[in-house]
Amino acid sequence: MDLGLKGKVAVIMGGTSGVGLKTAEMFLQEGAKVAVCGRDQGRKNKANDHLLKYGQAESIYAATCDVTNKEEVNAFIEGTAARFHQIDILVNAAGQSVMGHFFDVTDEQWEQQIQLKYFAIIYAVRAVHKHLVKQGSGRIININATLAKEPERHMIATAATRAGLLNLSKTLSQELASDNILVNSVSLGLIRTDQWERRRQKNAPEMDPEEYYADLAKKRNIPLGRVGEAEEVASVILFLASSQASYVSGSTIETAGALGKAL
Numbered sequence: 001m002d003l004g005l006k007g008k009v010a011v012i013m014g015g016t017s018g019v020g021l022k023t024a025e026m027f028l029q030e031g032a033k034v035a036v037c038g039r040d041q042g043r044k045n046k047a048n049d050h051l052l053k054y055g056q057a058e059s060i061y062a063a064t065c066d067v068t069n070k071e072e073v074n075a076f077i078e079g080t081a082a083r084f085h086q087i088d089i090l091v092n093a094a095g096q097s098v099m100g101h102f103f104d105v106t107d108e109q110w111e112q113q114i115q116l117k118y119f120a121i122i123y124a125v126r127a128v129h130k131h132l133v134k135q136g137s138g139r140i141i142n143i144n145a146t147l148a149k150e151p152e153r154h155m156i157a158t159a160a161t162r163a164g165l166l167n168l169s170k171t172l173s174q175e176l177a178s179d180n181i182l183v184n185s186v187s188l189g190l191i192r193t194d195q196w197e198r199r200r201q202k203n204a205p206e207m208d209p210e211e212y213y214a215d216l217a218k219k220r221n222i223p224l225g226r227v228g229e230a231e232e233v234a235s236v237i238l239f240l241a242s243s244q245a246s247y248v249s250g251s252t253i254e255t256a257g258a259l260g261k262a263l
């Protein structure tokens with residue numbers, strides 16, 4: 001199926017690892033151009049090398065940028081526009097969670113989650129808006145988590161800010177509709193990404209990876225009986241960016257193997 005992504009430019013905030021990197025890879029395979037960012041220089045360079053297996057150097061822009069820093073976000077978006085002369089799609093995938101119950105989470109951790117889940121999105125949307133308007137259409141896809149609707153006590157700061165992001169995405173879909181910009185969310189359950197690989201290597205380095213993830217799926221009671229793969233999330237993101245999703249806005253697609261009971 002032709003997704004209509006050939007020649008489009010997709011900016012992926014947090015595209016140097018995990019879901020974001022897989023999404024960049026799949027956009028390239030569809031003939032789109034990609035801009036990816038992350039904070040870590042080494043990870044950024046590795047991502048750039050990885051993406052070169054899927055697309056030409058002229059179709060890839062990788063840069064360091066902290067999504068919680070307004071000036072850096074503006075510089076990254078302007079760098080992308082200067083490089084590709086257009087921007088069509090924004091994927092907000094940068095993030096990390098904070099574990100902790102209410103009395104464990106520090107002010108700094110709350111602050112970090114608020115920066116990541118609100119301001120990073122606000123800065124990126126503000127920065128890309130004029131470029132999407134110039135194109136006459138645009139897509140914004142915010143990565144979220146099932147936690148937004150089903151909070152867990154041991155992840156209070158992440159869950160609470162995720163809920164706010166879901167609300168923000170909904171309002172943005174209405175606010176930007178007159179510019180023909182479609183805004184959607186993808187809500188993840190437990191996805192096997194670099195983030196989880198780092199966790200596995202730290203906590204259970206001796207354990208067979210397949211066994212580790214099977215065990216995790218069992219402990220979390222994932223109805224499909226397994227954790228998800230980054231590619232399974234990236235496919236949903238590409239659909240939301242595609243010409244097939246031209247009337248989908250304000251929605252949330254759960255990509256979580258039936259995890260969670262929230263409607």
Ligand SMILES: NC(=O)c1ccc[n+]([C@@H]2O[C@H](COP(=O)([O-])OP(=O)(O)OC[C@H]3O[C@@H](n4cnc5c(N)ncnc54)[C@H](OP(=O)(O)O)[C@@H]3O)[C@@H](O)[C@H]2O)c1
Nearest residue numbers: 014016017018019038039040066067094095190191193195
């Ligand atoms: N995997 C899951 O099970 C799961 C579940 C629910 C939600 N999610 C969400 O899905 C998104 C992707 O997660 P993932 O599992 O793919 O994680 P990942 O493999 O750790 O990738 C996260 C990406 O975000 C970047 N990033 C983090 N903080 C950043 C910052 N302040 N500025 C710029 N880039 C930043 C990282 O690069 P640097 O570290 O170099 O900055 C990396 O490129 C995240 O928002 C995560 O919270 C994941």
